Amino acid sequence: GARVAEIGRGFGMRVTGWGRSFCESKAEVLGIDRAETIEDVLREADFLTVHLPLTTQTRHILSAERLKLLKENSIIVNMARGGVIDENALAAAVANGRIRAGGDVYEHEPTDSGAEITSPLAELENYQGTHHIGGLTIQAQEAIGEGVIGTLEDFFYS
Template identity: 40%
Template sequence: MTKRVLVTTAYLAPGGEVDRLLGAAGFETVFKQPGQELLDVVEDVDGIVAGTDAFTAKVIDAASRLRVIGRCGAGYDNIDIEAASRNGVAVTFTPGANRRSVAEHVLALMLNCARLIPQNIASVQAGGWEQRSGRELEGATLGIVGLGSIGKTVARMALALGMRVLAYDREPVAEPGVSSVSFEEVLRAADFLTLHIFLSESTRHLIDAEALRLMKPSAYLINTARGEVVDEDALADAILSGSLAGAALDVLREEPLPADSRLRGLDNVIVTAHIGAATVEARSRSSLMATRQVIDVLQGRTPENLVT
């Protein structure tokens, strides 16, 4: 029987490089269609090239033939790892595939904050011609929480711009030009604080009211990691009270941003639609890596970046 691989990643399509790679390996490719529920399409597949869909215990339990989920991305908190392990389903992910794209997005967000670009664009479109003073990045302090592959790439870009770079990581990592400091120190010193950590029980709401109180009133928070690592209510309080200059968020507690979010409409809060890794290059690297991992498992080999 020909093995079937389901592709749920929204930006992948029939005839593309993932489809061709699976076909060359002798597998049948099935693409999840917009509006389809996972429960309706997982029952008779052997592998999944997965996007951001929620692979709950109910979904995994319903997939009786499933042997592997290859997650296109650096995080896998949308997959119930315990349920996968219980069902003998291997889970893989693609760390590092999107590090350049995410790091460049962090730089773009930081520049937008520093030079008040969104506010200036809005003013010009409304008929104004304001010339508010921003600030240069050279000489500013960048604080990084999480010095993994993305954090390191951000650090190198910031150093090239003449920034002072401090980093906090639970397991201190040596990186040329970067000073390793405590969590409290990085909060207090940062002009821009960027987050690059996985979501876990220990990191959920790591940036809470207490953490935000330690930051400078002139500082900006940048989050391209996971929305839940920031307490959004505490963030809204800090910005509205003037105890934080602003924030740039590519990830949110709930996506899309709810209409009644307290962050909506604040001119010193930039929100992008989780596009940090949304480049042609990063998506190609990530999807091909995940597909090769799926193929490895289905052909009896041990894949790279195995979670369980």
């Protein structure tokens, strides 16, 4: 999420973050605002990116009820895991044209790369999705390699 925040700021966007462990000092370091609640973020967002891990606490954290808080015509991009958003609720909101959405994940990921996506989102013309391949670019793989090297350097030299 930090890199997305940096890019958003570069486009002159007001960027707001929320997370249970996302503190004011981290927001200051990133140069962004910090919301008190997820509901605050949803009410304010024109463009929402999701970067939460999938846990028992975050499964369907973006429920039908919470998705209704989004402004009409807002855009949501799931960069986390499919299960953090109630996929049926998201599909309904996208199908009726209230919001737009995209992502690289689905709640029930196909097990092989050639398998058909069976999500209700995949049937929608106004949903832009890929098959969990966003990390397979040369740039993404280089970034992963650099991250691994940085972690190893921190471990061995700190």
